[in-house]
Amino acid sequence: MPIFDLHQGTTPLFVSLPHDGTAVPEAIAARMTASARKVPDTDWHVSRLYAFARAMGASVIVPRHSRYVIDLNRPPDDVSLYPGQNTTGLCPIVQFSGAPVYRDGQLPTATEVAARVDTWWRPYHDALRAEIERIRAVHGRVLLWEGHSIRGEVPFLFAGRLPDFNVGTASGGSCSAAVQRRIEAALAAQDGYDFVVNGRFKGGYITRHYGDPARGVDAVQLEISQRIYMDEETFAWDDGKAPAAQQAIRALIAAALGGN
Numbered sequence: 001m002p003i004f005d006l007h008q009g010t011t012p013l014f015v016s017l018p019h020d021g022t023a024v025p026e027a028i029a030a031r032m033t034a035s036a037r038k039v040p041d042t043d044w045h046v047s048r049l050y051a052f053a054r055a056m057g058a059s060v061i062v063p064r065h066s067r068y069v070i071d072l073n074r075p076p077d078d079v080s081l082y083p084g085q086n087t088t089g090l091c092p093i094v095q096f097s098g099a100p101v102y103r104d105g106q107l108p109t110a111t112e113v114a115a116r117v118d119t120w121w122r123p124y125h126d127a128l129r130a131e132i133e134r135i136r137a138v139h140g141r142v143l144l145w146e147g148h149s150i151r152g153e154v155p156f157l158f159a160g161r162l163p164d165f166n167v168g169t170a171s172g173g174s175c176s177a178a179v180q181r182r183i184e185a186a187l188a189a190q191d192g193y194d195f196v197v198n199g200r201f202k203g204g205y206i207t208r209h210y211g212d213p214a215r216g217v218d219a220v221q222l223e224i225s226q227r228i229y230m231d232e233e234t235f236a237w238d239d240g241k242a243p244a245a246q247q248a249i250r251a252l253i254a255a256a257l258g259g260n
Helices: 051-056 110-139 177-189 205-210 242-257
Strands: 004-007 013-016 059-063 142-150 165-168 195-197 217-225
Touching (some): 004 110, 013 110, 051 242, 142 205, 142 242, 165 177, 165 242, 177 195, 205 217, 217 242
Parallel strands (some): 013 059, 013 142, 165 195
Antiparallel strands (some): 004 059, 165 217
8 A cells, every 4th residue: 555645736835634544554453442443533534625725736745544553743753742731642552532542462662663653654754855845946935734633622632622723833933924924814804713823733743843934934734623524423524514614724725825
């Protein structure tokens, strides 16, 4: 099975969807709990949600494997992105519910984790880095847009209800001030969704590591609540909600692209 799919576009936009994959090799799945084998913490349907990106001329990269195999949005040394808060790691051993990923005595060893990094994490990041540099060479700039989604209420990770739109720019460090202003203005101009900028989700490893506004690489993470486009209980796509969410996301990306 290919590790990822990469579509090369024609504009400065690069959409990365690192938690869209659902595949789990049988040797790993056999050690997982019944609930974990359903990969409930997938960013469900984000490839479908961002299907419009190709029409915008975007490059798009999407992994095939689940975050339970390897979390592509975590650093390879597994240092916590949110010190002092509950989170999940490079090779998660706990679900967002707090339930275990693996059956007793079946946790991955340090050697296995290192092998997963070499097999799945590094190739994805090599491709990500190369495409960023290709786009930058052609256009002189890149907007790296990280598309994510999560249940709107996950007590293990955060208290209360997550806003519909959660923009992360590493507290302004991963993109230019102009890009952030345009995103905030677009959010303020719409009234269909509530939002926060650099709240609970400030951007994961990809946003923080690759964002380099001084070199013309603006990285933005958008974490959306799954309730705005799908059924959180059944994981089913919602045709009644999704089109409006897509339109709103597209408007945010268009605003972020803006001008220089």
